[in-house]
Amino acid sequence: MSQLYNSIEPNIIDDEMVQKAVEEQCPEDIEKLVKREGINLKDVTELQLSFRNILQIDNLWQFGNLTKLQLDNNIIERIEALESLVHLVWLDLSFNNIEVIEGLDTLVKLQDLSLYNNRISKIEHMDTLHELQIFSIGKNNLTTLEDVIYLRRFKNLRTLNLSGNPFCDDEQYMLFVVAHLPDLVYLDFKLVSDTTVSISACEIRQEHLTEHLLCWYASNILAFRAGSLQKLGLQKHAAAFVEYLNGSFLFDSMYADDTEAAKLAHLPGVGDLLQAYPSWFVSVCENLFNYGLKEYEKREAEVSNFYESLHEALTANQQEGRKIILDFENRNKR
Incomplete structure (x- = not known):
């Protein structure tokens, strides 16, 4: 008590x-x-x-x-x-x-x-x-932001106050809440704008897609590497772990034999979504591809700088060693 x-x-x-x-x-x-x-x-x-x-x-x-x-x-x-x-x-x-x-x-x-x-x-x-x-x-x-997802069951919820909880310090707090509760009118005593709802929904969708894509890609990367690297530049892509991400290959291979996706195409409104989805998916792949190459080049530059520094240090040590030996020999001749 x-x-x-x-x-x-x-x-x-x-x-x-x-x-x-x-x-x-x-x-x-x-x-x-x-x-x-x-x-x-x-x-x-x-x-x-x-x-x-x-x-x-x-x-x-x-x-x-x-x-x-x-x-x-x-x-x-x-x-x-x-x-x-x-x-x-x-x-x-x-x-x-x-x-x-x-x-x-x-x-x-x-x-x-x-x-x-x-x-x-x-x-x-x-x-x-x-x-x-x-x-x-x-x-x-309240410390776990994911607890907010529980509130999705309340279809009439329009006003919500979560202010003052520990999870409000999360930089994604506002976007996360609005993305999962898009029908909110007021959050923490403030009017929720349409712009906030749109941005948050897009970010959450992209985040989920990226997570799904990375998980799927990680589980299938060995299969991709089993094929021979036929084109110039693929070796670099393989070293950067981004092979087959600069195009539609990944999407095509994932959905080529997906019978459930074909069934979805017959639902009302899904046709337009299926037309837009591939290009968006490929865009995410290309973002991952460019990011992977950038990080690979950064790593290569760091490795190169390391070996250059190592070579300079070895050269300096060798020169210093030769100088010491030469001075020693000169002293002994006298």
């Missing part, structure tokens, strides 16, 4: 706290009436329990028709006892001590969820929240 509790008296959600909260949020003109005659908790649709030092969620089963619940700025450690709140649309659990996302399975109507400023290290256990539109999980302990 946090040392913070040494100076804070933890509370529980009891009948007195609930009754007081309901009375406080009633309009002044009917507050006295509510205090005198009471209120049916099933009629309450909104409940604010902020800043009450609540340690554990409990005793909310009476609010069967609740649509909005504020539990922010407490000391809650677990998300629990919310099973009966099946009509909940808005839930605020920000500024607590929650470490794990859990206990949300029955909240299938939830549209707005805030877990801002907690201790959460992984985005998980939210599979049933199909209606989610706004999600705030900034200022937690």
